């Protein structure tokens with residue numbers, strides 16, 4: 319008989335928790351008078367999947383953009399794999415290459431083929447040969463199920479296919495971390511699952527991910543932690559199970575009553 323695994327099922331989080339990869343410490347951000355990020359503290363460990371959830375305007379995208387240095391911060395410190403932001407010049411380029419980003423709106427290069435979209439970064443930033451980049455890109459397009467679309471232009475693909483290409487493009491850089499900001503919210507309902515499946519596959523593969531999404535199914539299946547934001551603050555931080563079944567704050571309860 320197989321020995322019984324003594325580790326309880328709930329220890330998944332502990333098992334997958336590596337050392338800190340992203341550390342956000344006391345960051346603040348204003349847009350003019352608007353205080354969009356209020357003393358945010360968060361750590362994402364290597365291999366962890368963190369879902370960020372919260373009402374529109376709560377600062378989720380700003381936080382993602384700050385982590386990728388697409389936005390500056392007023393104060394506080396963000397480190398990625400021990401490297402402090404804001405980095406500049408070459409260091410910033412390296413950092414961006416290490417942090418993959420997938421946005422809500424399909425942001426593929428419209429005038430390049432699917433294949434070119436995926437090979438561009440590895441050739442320009444990582445210095446791969448065209449042949450090596452194409453080989454790698456085809457494998458990634460295969461992985462996300464769109465290899466047969468490689469020669470097409472993005473506009474010829476469905477939204478779900480474009481978003482899967484965007485994920486393949488991010489992966490092609492071999493990032494340390496992938497940020498996905500509402501990757502399924504602009505999709506027609508029938509295309510949401512095909513993108514979520516790719517994301518679950520990545521999560522199971524050990525990719526470190528920060529995912530802004532209201533997709534509870536994804537959170538339950540793949541997230542180690544849920545961070546609930548409201549009005550620029552982290553209001554709750556817990557397991558998906560806890561968050562969805564037993565939210566603590568009035569703001570989380572209100573929010574969940576609207577989306578569930």
Ligand code: ADP
Nearest residue numbers: 349352354372373374375376377378379380381
């Ligand atoms: P979320 O992603 O949670 O919906 P955002 O981070 O996009 O929230 O936005 C947080 C707040 O900051 C919102 O009130 C939004 O209107 C405001 N905001 C976002 N980007 C800008 C900007 N570039 N200039 C001014 N205000 C902005």
Ligand code: MG
Nearest residue numbers: 378379380500
């Ligand atoms: Mg947003």
